[in-house]
Amino acid sequence: MLRTCRVLRSQAGSSTGGWQPLSFDGGAFHLKGTGELTRALLVLRLCAWPPLVTHGLVLQAWSQRLLGSRLSGAFLRASFYGQFVAGETAEEVKGCVQQLQTLGLRPLLAVPIEEEPDSAVKAGEAWYEGNLSAMLRCVDMSRGVLETPSPTGNILMQLKMTALTSTRLCKELTSWIRKPGASLELSPERLAEAMDSGQDLQISCLNAQQNQHLQASLSRLHRVVQHARAQRVRILVDAEYTFLNPALCLLVDALALRWNGPGEGGPWVWNTYQAYLKDTHERLRRAVEAADRAGRAFGVKLVRGAYLDKEREVAQHQGTEDPIQPNYEATNQSYSRCLELMLTQVSHRGPMCHLMVASHNEESVHHATKRMWDLGIPLDGPVCFGQLLGMCDHVSLALGQAGYAVYKSIPYGSLEEVIPYLIRRAQENRSVLQGARKEQTLLSQELKRRLLRRGLRAPH
Numbered sequence: 001m002l003r004t005c006r007v008l009r010s011q012a013g014s015s016t017g018g019w020q021p022l023s024f025d026g027g028a029f030h031l032k033g034t035g036e037l038t039r040a041l042l043v044l045r046l047c048a049w050p051p052l053v054t055h056g057l058v059l060q061a062w063s064q065r066l067l068g069s070r071l072s073g074a075f076l077r078a079s080f081y082g083q084f085v086a087g088e089t090a091e092e093v094k095g096c097v098q099q100l101q102t103l104g105l106r107p108l109l110a111v112p113i114e115e116e117p118d119s120a121v122k123a124g125e126a127w128y129e130g131n132l133s134a135m136l137r138c139v140d141m142s143r144g145v146l147e148t149p150s151p152t153g154n155i156l157m158q159l160k161m162t163a164l165t166s167t168r169l170c171k172e173l174t175s176w177i178r179k180p181g182a183s184l185e186l187s188p189e190r191l192a193e194a195m196d197s198g199q200d201l202q203i204s205c206l207n208a209q210q211n212q213h214l215q216a217s218l219s220r221l222h223r224v225v226q227h228a229r230a231q232r233v234r235i236l237v238d239a240e241y242t243f244l245n246p247a248l249c250l251l252v253d254a255l256a257l258r259w260n261g262p263g264e265g266g267p268w269v270w271n272t273y274q275a276y277l278k279d280t281h282e283r284l285r286r287a288v289e290a291a292d293r294a295g296r297a298f299g300v301k302l303v304r305g306a307y308l309d310k311e312r313e314v315a316q317h318q319g320t321e322d323p324i325q326p327n328y329e330a331t332n333q334s335y336s337r338c339l340e341l342m343l344t345q346v347s348h349r350g351p352m353c354h355l356m357v358a359s360h361n362e363e364s365v366h367h368a369t370k371r372m373w374d375l376g377i378p379l380d381g382p383v384c385f386g387q388l389l390g391m392c393d394h395v396s397l398a399l400g401q402a403g404y405a406v407y408k409s410i411p412y413g414s415l416e417e418v419i420p421y422l423i424r425r426a427q428e429n430r431s432v433l434q435g436a437r438k439e440q441t442l443l444s445q446e447l448k449r450r451l452l453r454r455g456l457r458a459p460h
């Protein structure tokens, strides 16, 4: 194991002169147990089967009916839940995180709650207040699960806005933000002031009930970030659908005004930018420049984007322009341009600017490591990498063992809470799961190698 670490570390090129590309050839699978590798291979093979992802919820209901909830629960725990979820209790999550830490990986905890767009079921302030408590516990857990929080390593946590504020309100706000002339009333400054003072906010385009819900949502967001700041946990806000994102950005901007100011040691609130949207590079450029001008810290999670099918469906239904890049190649180019913009910014602004390269794409990871080397950005500094728990371990492990900061996005919670969330994530990441063929090949090669070795060692 030590030898593997040394080989992988040397590939980062930090100590040996020139930049060397990391090899994502499964070498780092040495670090994992045979049971884990076998489970990963079986689960990833199953996930690459489209009907399982499309009809996941129906199949789960059937398995419960046929096998009974105990047996079906045991099967899920040994397979999908075990592969993609940290556990249910704080102890189980801690165990998972400690295991990741021994492999050079860090946790990015994510509470698996979300509101379905347009859902009438999950309405009412009580539901959002319950989610607030879960988020506050997640902040505590993000700090508490680390055996040895390193002095340089940042503690990060993922946050889905629509767990704390309704999609209906965000849709309404988005439609107002898009109207010319509405920007003054809906300024981040005004929301930040209301957040801080707790004073009643009256936005003329919203009715009394909506104004009340906005006020309550601002207060919840404020409490989460205030607590996170106190615990030194940085909050990474997820990007969602384009019919919600402008409202989410407004809320993030308001939080950033309050918590990312000069001298705060931030960024404490980061936004997510989805490279698959046509206007992302331009929006990112404007945001970077605005933060730079104001001397504010700036944090970005850069992703390709998860809601492609739904976005295209909505655009077609409404007869509006498709907001997504015309093809995968164009999304890749957009991702590279955004990456370049952010890395250049990090090299100018140092720790005032942070970036998470949240991608499983080997080309993007190579690009990032190469440019970090060119620009003299330290391996474990303001730039980090992010992948989902249970996915692309050959990339995460190689990065982590080479000394880069790598975070695994980790959902946790009970089987009932997490399985529907996982199925939705699997549907959104269908292309990644179907494209995980290389990982499957590497896993089966490693397993065959172990079997052969065992066979050779067995006495005749």
Ligand SMILES: Cc1cc2nc3c(=O)[nH]c(=O)nc-3n(C[C@H](O)[C@H](O)[C@H](O)COP(=O)(O)OP(=O)(O)OC[C@H]3O[C@@H](n4cnc5c(N)ncnc54)[C@H](O)[C@@H]3O)c2cc1C
Pocket: 237, 238, 239, 240, 272, 274, 276, 301, 303, 304, 305, 306, 307, 308, 324, 325, 326, 327, 328, 329, 331, 358, 359, 360, 361, 386, 387, 388, 409, 428, 429, 431, 432, 435
């Ligand atoms: C830590 C982490 C956090 C994340 N947070 C978010 C988030 O907040 N919001 C969010 O939306 N997603 C989020 N994602 C998911 C992310 O957006 C991608 O869906 C996922 O990571 C797959 O992209 P990739 O770069 O890993 O892999 P790749 O396999 O290289 O890329 C697949 C992606 O390319 C794009 N694509 C595929 N086909 C086409 C096409 N025909 N035309 C245009 N584009 C195409 C899509 O975005 C697709 O998801 C997150 C992912 C990670 C790892």
